[in-house]
Amino acid sequence: MLSETTISERKACSLVGLSRATMRYQSQRSPEERELTERIKAIAFERRRFGYRRVHQLLRREGAEVNHKKVYRLYREAGLAVRKRKRRKGVMGERQPLVLPDAPNHTWSMDFVMDSLSNGRRIKCLTIVDDFTKECLDIPVAMGISGEQVTRTLDAIAAFRGYPKAVRTDQGPEFTGRALD
Template sequence: MPPARFQPGQLLPVAGQVRRHGGRRREAPEGAGAGEQPPEAVAGRGAPGHRGAEGRVRGKTLAPQRKREAIRRMCELTSISERRACRLAGISRDAFRHAPTPTPATQTLSARLVELAQARRRFGYRRLHDLLRPEFPQVNHKKIYRLYREAKLSVRRRKKAKFPAAQRQPLRPARHPNEVISMDFVFDQLASGRRIKCLTVADDFTHECVDIAVDHGISGAYVVRVLEQIACFRGYPRAVRTDNGPEFTSRAVDSPQFNAR
């Protein structure tokens, strides 16, 4: 066997020089013992926002345009200087005083967007983006929305028309046949699950079922055609009694040409 490289007497001085604290091992730190893992932190994300060095949750960063508006409000409502307001908002004074100038491509896109919005007044920014996609394929819907808001092209929601409440009249009974007829809808469902719509027409004096029109959809023009078919063999009644459904209050039913008959 080859002789050992170091003798036992030579290892002790070396170990004494390498180990600290006089050759004694250090005590284990307090807390988790040997073989035990420290408890992990609770999983999950923190509160939304940005955390500073002190751990305090801050609000989300505002856009440059919102920062400019906040600086103007601070200068108007308080005695704070513009320099300090810009420092608090995190924006330079040069960026506050000089708004970014849109590029020629953005100006062309904005002009085209305004042109389409004026031609299609009830279109929102998503449908306008579909129209602009063939001309500007590289522009996404977010930029269209930003230009849409800057140009103040938001479509106003239509309010439901409020009509003045008419004075109620007593219901006059019919005294002769074909004097007053009543019309109403009845709904049913087929075995396939598709709904059907039935327009029932009855004479108020004789209680006769004049006609029943069945279809999947009945509009105001459909109602006018049914009345004209009834008039071919009975003549036009003096009055028609209905509710305020959209089919009976449409332009086709309220047209002067039909009411004159």
């Protein structure tokens, strides 16, 4: 900027309130720090899910006497950061129109209901309802119900009533897992 104007460096620094020594200062990085930065980059590219803490641990195992704060500073200056994992969405097929059942066992609806006990612990209830008769087929209750438990419950009901033509759910994590495929 000074080369574009006719003002001197001394005058410009005094107008801005900056010391001339500060104006001329250029940081000198030590060769050890440059090597450390290169090693941090190499580890980060080799193991993309490692943040600065795990990089620091690997450097310590390699015998480098380095402070975690210095590793953090160099990690950030190098522009490194662990990418956030993208949430894996369940496979959403094409939306089907809501069909009214015309006979028992045509469609079943399933949903989870949460409640808490007097001691504060949470329980999960899986409600399974026949849409035609509005009959509640089963309500298994547990602290947590996995996708495998859902399939076991459906198989137990189907042993007495047979399988329905369709099952309607809200596409929650228990219903979109691999256990129900």
